[in-house]
Amino acid sequence: MALLVTFQQKENYAQVLVEGSYDAERAKSAVIELIDYAIQHDKNRILVDYIKMEGQPTLNQSFDYVLFLVTQFRKKIYENGILGMRMAYVGRDSNGRFGEMVASNRGVAAKYFTDLDKAVAWLSEFSRH
DSSP states (O other): OOOEEEEEEOSSSEEEEEEEEOOHHHHHHHHHHHHHHHHHTTOSEEEEEOTTEESOOOHHHHHHHHHHHHHHHHHHHHHHTOOSOEEEEESOOTTHHHHHHHHHHTTOOEEEESOHHHHHHHHHTTOOO
16 A cells, blocks of 8 residues: 555644555655645644554664654745744654654754643643644
8 A cells, every 4th residue: 555645734733644555755755744734724733643554664664754753844945934843753663762863963843742632731731722
């Protein structure tokens, strides 16, 4: 099953549901879509729920994805004057903490969770909405 990405507006954040088989290129295009979606809907919080995704990236693929995420994140939030953008990732990815560290070390407020409620609570801290 191809990687399927669905967007939903929540009260305080934009939610992205990711299902299907992991695909590195589709993951990169989806990150652009999800940041654009949040900006279009005036959300400075993004929740990426990929618990139902099948397969997982290799360590190198995770690193490549996070570097791509950081570049797109910075570009788009600066272009659009978005302040305080946060991204929470919820999944069962053995490289999730590694990705969080790489993003954080590059100045992106992104955090990895295995619990959806904890991710929502983190996104809600200091929310502007």
